[in-house]
Amino acid sequence: MKPRQQRMLAVGLAVIGIAIAAAFTLRAFQDNMMFFVDISDVIKGDYPKQRNFRIGGLVVDGSVERAEGSMDLRFRVTDMNCELPVSYVGVLPDLFREGQGVVAHGRLGGDGVFLADKILAKHDENYMAPEVADSLAKHVEGKTTPLREGVTGCDPQ
Amino acid sequence: MWKFFHRLASPPHFYRLAAVFAPWFALPALVLIAYGVYAGLFLAPMDYQQGDAFRIIYVHVPSAYLSIMAYMIMAISGGIGLIWRMKLAHAVAAAAAPLGAAFTFLALVTGSIWGRPMWGTWWEWGDPRLTSELILLFLYFGYMALRGAIDDTAKADKASAVLALVGVVNVVIVHYSVEWWSSLHQGQTLLKEGGPAMDPGMLYPLLAMILGFTFLFGSLLLRRVRTEVLFRERRTRWVREMILSPEGS
Numbered sequence: 481m482k483p484r485q486q487r488m489l490a491v492g493l494a495v496i497g498i499a500i501a502a503a504f505t506l507r508a509f510q511d512n513m514m515f516f517v518d519i520s521d522v523i524k525g526d527y528p529k530q531r532n533f534r535i536g537g538l539v540v541d542g543s544v545e546r547a548e549g550s551m552d553l554r555f556r557v558t559d560m561n562c563e564l565p566v567s568y569v570g571v572l573p574d575l576f577r578e579g580q581g582v583v584a585h586g587r588l589g590g591d592g593v594f595l596a597d598k599i600l601a602k603h604d605e606n607y608m609a610p611e612v613a614d615s616l617a618k619h620v621e622g623k624t625t626p627l628r629e630g631v632t633g634c635d636p637q
Numbered sequence: 638m639w640k641f642f643h644r645l646a647s648p649p650h651f652y653r654l655a656a657v658f659a660p661w662f663a664l665p666a667l668v669l670i671a672y673g674v675y676a677g678l679f680l681a682p683m684d685y686q687q688g689d690a691f692r693i694i695y696v697h698v699p700s701a702y703l704s705i706m707a708y709m710i711m712a713i714s715g716g717i718g719l720i721w722r723m724k725l726a727h728a729v730a731a732a733a734a735p736l737g738a739a740f741t742f743l744a745l746v747t748g749s750i751w752g753r754p755m756w757g758t759w760w761e762w763g764d765p766r767l768t769s770e771l772i773l774l775f776l777y778f779g780y781m782a783l784r785g786a787i788d789d790t791a792k793a794d795k796a797s798a799v800l801a802l803v804g805v806v807n808v809v810i811v812h813y814s815v816e817w818w819s820s821l822h823q824g825q826t827l828l829k830e831g832g833p834a835m836d837p838g839m840l841y842p843l844l845a846m847i848l849g850f851t852f853l854f855g856s857l858l859l860r861r862v863r864t865e866v867l868f869r870e871r872r873t874r875w876v877r878e879m880i881l882s883p884e885g886s
Contacts, residue, residue: 574754575756610682610685
């Protein structure tokens with residue numbers, strides 16, 4: 481083998497080796513790499529019990545309730561399969577809306593309500609002009625989505 | 638083909654060639670960015686959720702894309718330099734690093750400014766996309782620091798090329814972070830399956846900005862490589878002759 485080919489092999493093997501090592505490391509830390517836990521996993525009991533964690537999902541349409549004269553807020557979050565009630569006191573980000581993505585940081589109370597101490601809005605990858613969004617909404621109207629009706633048959637696989 | 642490759646690798650030849658090509662990168666950059674800024678700020682409709690705040694995308698996305706592109710150029714040039722012992726490739730890698738760091742910084746800052754009103758946070762530790770992009774910035778810093786710490790150019794080239802190649806793993810993580818793990822950062826808009834999930838009126842200025850930023854990067858890189866080559870070859874005859882000749886450079 482020429483020295484050039486040896487160097488090529490050395491560089492190639494080093495890069496492949498590092499890639500494999502990184503892949504194994506990331507797999508081992510899979511749970512820690514997740515920014516939030518899915519609702520189905522929370523229902524299943526598959527969440528970190530020793531520390532506060534984040535949940536992520538969509539705010540169920542029509543589920544947001546504000547207590548009169550206070551900043552208490554209750555709503556439900558869904559992953560289109562299971563739902564979890566969330567309670568929060570504080571200021572909300574601009575993008576917090578019913579039917580939109582949300583990430584909540586906090587802990588699960590004994591009564592199965594997630595007590596959030598921080599709410600972040602999660603934006604999706606779609607960018608639309610307001611008129612387009614309106615006309616889309618018109619077409620979708622009438623068709624009941626599980627999101628609107630409340631999720632039934634939660635099946636924490 | 639190989640002859641062209643070899644000629645390209647000769648520092649004096651590339652030095653002259655880069656001077657010829659740099660304006661041909663700068664001109665399209667100027668035109669595309671001017672169109673992109675105007676169309677992005679005034680012609681594109683506002684977003685149905687984010688209102689006008691989405692317009693920061695016209696700086697954020699091109700910067701983020703170049704932060705990765707510059708790193709790949711740096712790592713691949715480093716690899717070519719290691720395998721083929723090509724000095725010019727190391728000069729390209731050295732020249733690309735500060736540019737990449739600048740675009741990474743820009744991507745992080747614009748993302749943070751957007752995140753405050755939209756997500757409700759400047760920064761979230763633990764988010765894979767945010768954290769891996771920050772690590773990318775630190776990799777650039779580490780790369781430049783390593784180069785600066787070794788006086789012998791040939792040794793600095795080799796050591797930093799190895800560092801750049803190791804860091805490629807992080808580039809892959811930056812790109813796929815939003816697919817592999819749950820993240821606060823939204824998923825791919827432009828490379829989404831089934832085409833870009835974006836209004837055409839918003840999309841074309843964005844594509845113009847991405848292309849414009851790429852040309853800008855190309856132009857800046859060529860100029861930086863010229864300076865780098867001149868410094869590295871400062872003791873050679875062609876540089877002395879060029880400087881002493883009546884026409885100058």
